[in-house]
Structures are given as C-alpha cells and as structure tokens.
Amino acid sequence: MICKDYKGESISRLGMGNMRLPTVAGAGRGAPIDFDKAAEIIDYAMKNGITYFDTAYVYAGSEDFLGKVLPKYDRSSFKLATKYMAGANPDFKAVFEEQLKRLNTDYIDFYLMHGIMNEDGIQSYVGRGCLEYFLEQKAKGRIKNLGFSSHAPIPVLEKMIAAHDWDFAQIQLNYLDWTMQDAKGQYEVLTKAGIPVIVMEPVRGGRLASLSPKADAVLKEAHPDWSIASWAFRWLLRLDNVQVILSGMSSMEQIQDNVKTFDVGGPLSDEDAAILEKACDMFRGEINVPCTGCRYCCDDCPMSIEIPKVMEIYNKMKLDGPMQIFGLFGMNPGPKDCVGCGACASHCPQGIQIPEIMAELKAQLEKMPPMPMGPRP
C-alpha cells in the first residue's frame, strides 16, 4: 500500500469510505448494514494497509458499525475521520459526544464540517459558536485535525478557507470533474492556501468505473489488466497535494481491485494521461449534445423555450441519471410545451436534433414521480 506523510505520520493514499457499505439483501430501502459482509471488507482493508477510515454522523448506521468493528485493532494503527452536519442536528455538542460513543473512541483524527455548499453553510459552522467548540475539543486532544468537506463554488470555498487555519479539506475530485465542475480551480485554491486535499468521489459514484464501450476499449487496449476505475485513481496520484483518496467500497471485488492499484503504486505516466484524456473526450462526445449556448435556436421557437438551458440539463441527465431532470419541472415553458415544429433545429450550427431531445425529455418527465409539495423538513 502506498502511503504519504502527513505531519510526520504515514497515512495510506487509499482511504476506506464507509457510506456505501453492503446492506442486508432483500430488506428494501433503508436496509441496515450487512455486518458480516461489511466487517469482511474492513478486515481486508486493515490487512492490506489501509489506515484511513471515513464516515459521517448522517451515514446511516456507519458510525455505529465502525464503533463495533474497529476496536479490535490498535487505535494508533488507523485514522478515523467523521463529520458534523449542521442541517441534520444543530446541537453540535450533543452530536460530537454521540459520535465518540458510537465510534467507541475518545478522539477523532480528522473531524470535518460536513458539506459546505454556500455562504449560509459557512455561517452554520463558523457563526454560532460551533467552530469555537470544535477548536476547544481540538485543544483537549479529542480532535486531532479539523477540516471541512465542500461542494461549493470557488468564491464560497475561498471564504471558508479564510474563516480558519484548516488542517485539511475534502472535495469532489476526479478527471471528469477536473474541468466540468471546476475541481481543478478548487484544488488549486486549496493548494495555494497550503491545505492538504482529501478526495471524495474519485470514481464519481461509480460512473467512471465504466465510461462507454468505445472509450473503455481505448483504455483496455493500453492496459488490458487495469480496471477502468483504476485509471481514475492513478490519475489522482499525479496530484501532489492529494493526501488521501477515499473510495466508498461496498464489495470485496472493489476493495481487492483498489488495493491492487494502490499496491503497485505510481501515478499515470504522461503517455497514459494522454490516453485517458482521449478516452474521456470520446466519452463526453458520446453522451453530450455539443450545445455551445449560442442561442441561434431561440428566436424562432413559438413556445419561447429556453433551449440552451434544456440542453444543459439533458447533458446532466445523460451523465448522472434521470433525477437530474427535476430542474425541468419548474421550467415554464419547458420540454412539455414543445410542439415539435423544428424551427429551432434548422438554426442550430451544431446540428443538434432539438425536437427529438425535447420529445425524449417530455417522455422522461411523464415517467417521473410527482415533486414533493410543501415546506422542506
């Protein structure tokens, strides 16, 4: 297992994410963690040199599970990371005490303010005594390193960075989001601030475990013995400020493949990185409609549909699944209003078959469950 120094200690580059542990088969939605299967994964992780274990207060059953399975190992032999989410329970003092109990430990190695999305998110952690409380816990040795996880755009991320001298930060980072979600910009801002990066979603929730048949073939031709997912990990190893790469491993096959990747070690060579870029371009081209947002299609639409916005949501749906089209429910006029006249397509310099896409989205919208009404809980 390849490791990296963190403040004088060696930590595995591969971290065990505990959000997607196997659950009891056939128990339906919200099924409990399958203790035996999940414990087998943790034991394999330990045996193979993984020393970073990540969980959160809001990962159902995960802290309790780790609190049962980890104590048989020497506490100094692994790092435990968990998170506080203000939106789930505003009582940060009670949550922290509960987490220590659940995890069966008297300290947390890496403690995170969970899921910064916007400025309100920053305020919910730094503006009501929460940060001060966690700093007190750090002074007492109950928290060893204090950081945050973020999905925020760069201006918000910069404000969070400025709020405290953080020990580390966790962001979504992978070769697809590098440009698509400006993960590159986020990584660079953190690196400039001297904050080590913990990576979440290295395989984009499994999406990068298989791209498309054509793109996968390019990668397989270059390295027949590498899994498609392993390219994502090797790509991340090229980034010097990446400390730990978390993978939410939910089966023995996944952890065995990942351990194999991190045992051999080494980042992608420049030559392999170029091959990956080629496969990635191919993949994007296959799933995306190449809308440039020029708006030539908009003027003649008799229904005044905001066509470029629809194309943007369509691309998200192709990449991340049908839930992405919830944004279309509130769009008036939207795909449901399209009369299929074709006036748009004749103006599109990219040759996009807009009426066909509108029809596909209309059919998809009709299949979706109704939007929940009333105030959010």
Ligand code: SF4
């Ligand atoms: S086909 Fe639909 S989107 Fe295109 S111009 Fe006609 S109504 Fe508008």
Ligand code: SF4
């Ligand atoms: S004309 Fe084509 S490329 Fe331009 S905004 Fe409309 S759909 Fe997109």
